[in-house]
Amino acid sequence: MKTSLSIKPVALGALAIASILAVATTLPSFTKNSDLAAITINSIKVTDGIKAPTALVFPAPNKAWVTEQTGAIRLIKNGKLTDVVVLDVKDKLVRVNSGYEERGLLNITLHPKFASNGKFYIFYSRPYKNEQGKPRFNHTDVVAEYKMLPNSDQADPNSERIILTQDKPDGNHNGSGIVFGADGYLYVTFGDGGGQHDQHGTIGNGQNMNTWLGKVLRINVDIEGTYSVPKDNPFVGKPDVKPEIWAYGFRNPYRITLDKTSKQLFIGEVGQDTWEEVDILQKGANYGWRLVEGNHCHNPATGCDFNGLTPPITEYHHSEGVSVIGGYVYNGKQLPSIKGKYIFGDWTGPVWYLQKSGDKWLRGKVTINNFPANAKITGWGEDQSGELYYLTNSETGPGGPGVTTGSLYKIVKNQ
Numbered sequence: 001m002k003t004s005l006s007i008k009p010v011a012l013g014a015l016a017i018a019s020i021l022a023v024a025t026t027l028p029s030f031t032k033n034s035d036l037a038a039i040t041i042n043s044i045k046v047t048d049g050i051k052a053p054t055a056l057v058f059p060a061p062n063k064a065w066v067t068e069q070t071g072a073i074r075l076i077k078n079g080k081l082t083d084v085v086v087l088d089v090k091d092k093l094v095r096v097n098s099g100y101e102e103r104g105l106l107n108i109t110l111h112p113k114f115a116s117n118g119k120f121y122i123f124y125s126r127p128y129k130n131e132q133g134k135p136r137f138n139h140t141d142v143v144a145e146y147k148m149l150p151n152s153d154q155a156d157p158n159s160e161r162i163i164l165t166q167d168k169p170d171g172n173h174n175g176s177g178i179v180f181g182a183d184g185y186l187y188v189t190f191g192d193g194g195g196q197h198d199q200h201g202t203i204g205n206g207q208n209m210n211t212w213l214g215k216v217l218r219i220n221v222d223i224e225g226t227y228s229v230p231k232d233n234p235f236v237g238k239p240d241v242k243p244e245i246w247a248y249g250f251r252n253p254y255r256i257t258l259d260k261t262s263k264q265l266f267i268g269e270v271g272q273d274t275w276e277e278v279d280i281l282q283k284g285a286n287y288g289w290r291l292v293e294g295n296h297c298h299n300p301a302t303g304c305d306f307n308g309l310t311p312p313i314t315e316y317h318h319s320e321g322v323s324v325i326g327g328y329v330y331n332g333k334q335l336p337s338i339k340g341k342y343i344f345g346d347w348t349g350p351v352w353y354l355q356k357s358g359d360k361w362l363r364g365k366v367t368i369n370n371f372p373a374n375a376k377i378t379g380w381g382e383d384q385s386g387e388l389y390y391l392t393n394s395e396t397g398p399g400g401p402g403v404t405t406g407s408l409y410k411i412v413k414n415q
């Protein structure tokens with residue numbers, strides 16, 4: 001799937017136009033790609049045969065689960081895709097288009113104590129249940145918990161506990177990031193509601209503190225019922241502010257991951273038409289959308305006020321890509337040369353690393369050997385040893401029935 005999360009099919013056209021402009025005119029200083037030397041790393045294909053893979057987790061050293069956008073969680077055991085379906089929520093989903101599509105089964109994360117409690121969490125898009133007097137929504141996004149059956153590779157399909165739901169005005173910009181922080185709380189990302197330019201209400205959803213849309217939430221799921229709000233969330237007790245909010249001003253924070261060494265949370269935040277960005281999550285911070293896109297005024301188009309806004313740690317222009325796919329800080333052992341570097345990509349295929357230098361993060365290009373030609377990057381994963389993986393799709397969506405265009409690759413030591 002493409003997470004343009006606003007790039008729709010026209011996005012590639014827009015990309016081409018942006019590239020032409022880059023040659024024809026003087027654009028802002030977006031040539032930060034040359035901050036650091038390019039590096040080359042190796043990869044091997046673990047498996048293909050996956051339908052529109054969206055996310056990847058490792059429940060055991062020799063097991064991986066991949067979520068398919070169309071609803072199944074597939075088991076890969078000892079490096080082989082099996083016939084085991086851990087869980088299939090296709091009957092709960094909206095009708096997922098075979099072409100470009102941002103909805104569906106979008107993410108999965110394991111409870112920090114998964115090994116003992118068998119709990120995991122998924123993010124999916126279900127049909128909106130129209131209630132009288134309420135405006136019509138495109139769909140409803142759901143964060144739900146499931147539990148494994150005892151001594152089984154399958155989840156109990158009847159174990160669903162819905163943690164929270166969010167009605168969505170449009171089909172795009174679902175966010176869908178879910179991850180446990182080092183503090184044991186669940187962080188959930190929601191996009192701005194969709195459409196484009198965050199034209200929701202008078203100030204846009206990103207800056208409207210009375211909605212979860214355009215926010216990162218922080219909640220405690222280790223309670224009976226649904227969830228509770230940690231007392232030290234930054235906006236608890238403030239009038240007309242949702243207390244679940246941990247940070248705000250996002251457009252489509254598609255992926256959020258934990259650096260297990262620094263304990264920081266990294267976010268790939270998909271931009272509108274011009275700038276993609278990566279953020280490090282900070283309590284109570286305003287990441288600027290729709291006022292700004294990356295480090296640039298958006299609405300208003302000029303003369304915007306950057307006071308109080310938290311800038312991204314990196315940005316890149318749409319001459320280099322169209323939808324950032326947030327990755328991981330590498331914490332593995334096989335590639336000491338990339339330890340501590342944040343590896344991430346763009347849906348259209350380019351990959352970069354970020355490396356901290358003083359109080360800045362600098363960016364360099366990554367060439368990945370064996371990267372499949374013309375494939376989209378749809379996600380990243382980290383196994384229990386900290387080794388890194390990426391998911392690809394050769395189409396812009398799930399494809400038709402029986403079509404499997406997705407693959408899983410592992411980053412490995414250079415030969």
Ligand SMILES: [Ca+2]
Nearest residue numbers: 287288289294
């Ligand atoms: Ca921002």
